Amino acid sequence: MSALTSLPEWQTLTNLASAIKNAHMRDWFASDANRAESMQLEACGLFLDYSKNRVNEDALSALFDLARACKLEDVRDAMFNGEQINSTEGRAVLHTALRSFSDRQIMVDGKDVMPEVRATLSKIEAFTASVHSGEHKGYTGKPVKDIVAIGIGGSFLGPKIMTEALKPHTVDSVKVHFVANVDGCHIHDVLSKVDFEETLVVMSSKSFSTQETLQNTLTAKDWFLKSGGTQEDIAKHFVAVSSNVKAATEFGISEDNIFPMWDWVGGRYSLWSAIGLPISLALGFENFKGLLEGAFDMDTHFTSAPLEQNMPVLLGLLGVWYRNFFDAQSHVLLPYYHYLRGLPAYVQQLDMESNGKQVTQEGEDVDYPTGPIIWGSEGTNGQHSFHQLIHQGSGVIPADFMLPLHVPNQDETHHAMLASNCFGQTQALMQGKTFDECYADLDGKGLNDAERKRLAAHKTMPGNKPSNTFLFESLTPKTLGALVAMYEHKVFVQGVIWNLNSFDQWGVELGKELGNQVLAGIQGEAKEDNFDASTQQLIARFRAANAPK
Numbered sequence: 001m002s003a004l005t006s007l008p009e010w011q012t013l014t015n016l017a018s019a020i021k022n023a024h025m026r027d028w029f030a031s032d033a034n035r036a037e038s039m040q041l042e043a044c045g046l047f048l049d050y051s052k053n054r055v056n057e058d059a060l061s062a063l064f065d066l067a068r069a070c071k072l073e074d075v076r077d078a079m080f081n082g083e084q085i086n087s088t089e090g091r092a093v094l095h096t097a098l099r100s101f102s103d104r105q106i107m108v109d110g111k112d113v114m115p116e117v118r119a120t121l122s123k124i125e126a127f128t129a130s131v132h133s134g135e136h137k138g139y140t141g142k143p144v145k146d147i148v149a150i151g152i153g154g155s156f157l158g159p160k161i162m163t164e165a166l167k168p169h170t171v172d173s174v175k176v177h178f179v180a181n182v183d184g185c186h187i188h189d190v191l192s193k194v195d196f197e198e199t200l201v202v203m204s205s206k207s208f209s210t211q212e213t214l215q216n217t218l219t220a221k222d223w224f225l226k227s228g229g230t231q232e233d234i235a236k237h238f239v240a241v242s243s244n245v246k247a248a249t250e251f252g253i254s255e256d257n258i259f260p261m262w263d264w265v266g267g268r269y270s271l272w273s274a275i276g277l278p279i280s281l282a283l284g285f286e287n288f289k290g291l292l293e294g295a296f297d298m299d300t301h302f303t304s305a306p307l308e309q310n311m312p313v314l315l316g317l318l319g320v321w322y323r324n325f326f327d328a329q330s331h332v333l334l335p336y337y338h339y340l341r342g343l344p345a346y347v348q349q350l351d352m353e354s355n356g357k358q359v360t361q362e363g364e365d366v367d368y369p370t371g372p373i374i375w376g377s378e379g380t381n382g383q384h385s386f387h388q389l390i391h392q393g394s395g396v397i398p399a400d401f402m403l404p405l406h407v408p409n410q411d412e413t414h415h416a417m418l419a420s421n422c423f424g425q426t427q428a429l430m431q432g433k434t435f436d437e438c439y440a441d442l443d444g445k446g447l448n449d450a451e452r453k454r455l456a457a458h459k460t461m462p463g464n465k466p467s468n469t470f471l472f473e474s475l476t477p478k479t480l481g482a483l484v485a486m487y488e489h490k491v492f493v494q495g496v497i498w499n500l501n502s503f504d505q506w507g508v509e510l511g512k513e514l515g516n517q518v519l520a521g522i523q524g525e526a527k528e529d530n531f532d533a534s535t536q537q538l539i540a541r542f543r544a545a546n547a548p549k
């Protein structure tokens with residue numbers, strides 16, 4: 001048994017879960033008029049109703065005991081203080097420094113990182129202003145109209161999804177286009193829509209070694225040169241964000257045009273760094289700063305609120321409860337707000353790359369499930385497709401519903417319908433509909449008793465399906481910053497409980513390595529017997545289909 005599963009707190013939770021599996025939330029609500037009111041939290045502009053969860057006071061207090069037994073507060077403080085908690089890469093984990101608005105020094109290797117953080121923010125601010133005012137001109141003297149932001153993974157999802165979520169705040173003077181995939185269709189599609197004289201390319205790669213981003217940038221550079229620009233003109237049209245300044249300059253980006261970041265910022269935690277430059281360009285610096293401020297508020301809440309009133313802690317523990325004691329394989333995010341539709345994909349990378357791990361910090365195999373599958377999409381669309389499985393599927397899928405109380409240019413009818421669907425879904429998931437209720441509904445429908453029973457069984461909704469509901473006034477940059485930081489800290493909490501390193505991602509490396517070998521195979525530069533028989537024949541088919549005619 002692992003250290004975690006040997007804890008007495010773990011045993012207590014196992015016992016509580018087996019008792020709670022026989023209880024129905026419907027009965028809890030019926031017998032406790034205060035349940036909804038007593039299971040709410042508010043922080044940083046977010047209201048959370050967590051009463052529709054399969055927990056009672058005993059389970060919650062055992063979960064908080066588990067957090068204390070796992071020394072959650074100590075590890076949290078170690079992260080905020082810049083200790084090297086990313087032990088497999090020997091790095092501090094300090095995305096929180098990027099949004100720190102306090103005077104506190106944050107030391108890494110004996111040096112305060114805050115002056116560099118502030119200087120980079122000022123550089124983002126000044127560059128954004130010069131692009132928006134038209135002061136920054138292309139080589140033919142025209143102001144920038146289009147920005148092509150190239151990056152992938154954390155250097156893409158954050159900027160793209162935050163920009164999309166805050167669409168109502170978009171500036172008029174420029175349009176930002178995001179490109180990630182190495183599939184040439186995407187970059188060619190985007191480049192065909194923009195004018196090279198009025199285009200700025202922002203290349204974002206922490207490592208400056210990611211195949212997709214390098215290739216897409218080379219293609220953009222080639223397009224620029226073929227369109228009429230010269231090597232000297234590149235400085236006015238290409239900027240880069242990277243922690244690898246040397247590689248960026250070798251690639252041909254002038255040092256002035258490089259926005260730095262640092263190895264203590266993980267890729268999936270990097271939107272708060274200069275990786276967020278496209279956000280600032282799309283929305284204006286004040287809105288980018290608003291995101292940082294909201295995240296800082298959530299950091300303050302996370303580091304100071306008692307565990308029992310701490311939103312990310314509570315959410316993380318509920319996640320552990322379902323993953324480890326109810327065998328929940330996945331967790332679904334359901335933003336009832338069109339502009340926030342990308343959030344599930346954002347949290348998917350954040351959570352699955354952080355906690356998709358099979359060994360503990362000490363390198364021992366875990367004997368308990370770790371990170372769940374994260375998925376979801378905007379409501380109400382999912383109600384007409386995958387919600388069936390959440391309602392009547394055989395497993396438990398905890399859900400996070402979220403809804404702004406106001407939306408831009410609000411149409412009252414639409415918004416009331418949106419809200420009613422959101423709340424109605426959480427109610428249906430919780431209360432369900434019993435066999436007897438379904439059987440009674442079928443009275444007088446001309447069915448014999450056997451048919452009536454069979455149909456009633458199909459219509460029965462088990463209910464007892466857990467959900468959280470988040471409400472917020474409207475999706476401002478600050479609220480979004482707080483929401484995203486809340487998910488970051490939730491993932492952190494779960495990583496601490498599971499004793500994982502949530503900040504490395506070795507699992508993506510082998511695919512990159514083999515992908516490069518296969519590329520050599522496709523290009524005829526590697527021997528066939530380097531590959532297994534299946535891969536050999538796939539390469540052969542591809543080569544045959546693409547051979548010169």
Ligand SMILES: O=P(O)(O)OC[C@H]1O[C@H](O)[C@H](O)[C@@H](O)[C@@H]1O
Nearest residue numbers: 152153154155205206207210267
């Ligand atoms: O920013 P880059 O160094 O180009 O990395 C981009 C992405 O690629 C990697 O494969 C990682 O899995 C991601 O965490 C990272 O965000």
